[in-house]
Amino acid sequence: MAIEIHPMTIDDYDEVIELWKTSEGVGLSDADTRRSINLFLQRNPNLSLVARDDERLVGAVLCGHDGRRGYLHHLAVARPYRMQNIGSTLAEGCLERLRLEGIHKCHLFVYEQNYHAIAFWKKTGWVQRLDLVLMSHEIRHG
16 A cells, blocks of 8 residues: 655545545534635645545645644544554644744644544644633624
């Protein structure tokens, strides 16, 4: 098996959204429409990645930054392909791309009850922050 990693493009959207929909722990919202993902990819060119086994999409992650901090969203690997370092390869690829953009710290969000994801991130060198509280505000359109 030769898994290839490529920058995500909007042409990957249908396969990526299907992967996210079938991956436990990935929370989707209006921010994950084709239009929204396309805007995200345009603002963060070549940072988000997909993993393919031949033509089959087997992993994906959104990656971007605000000029100061990087952010990973929705890292997912298809169930039959887990435990093969695809997730860590995608994450490391994003971190390298952020480093080349001059970004020196990256954050991500994990649901509190997603124990498998928390264990994965800790195993790959990420540190759980207990000193911050996430707060959100929904901006209503029109």
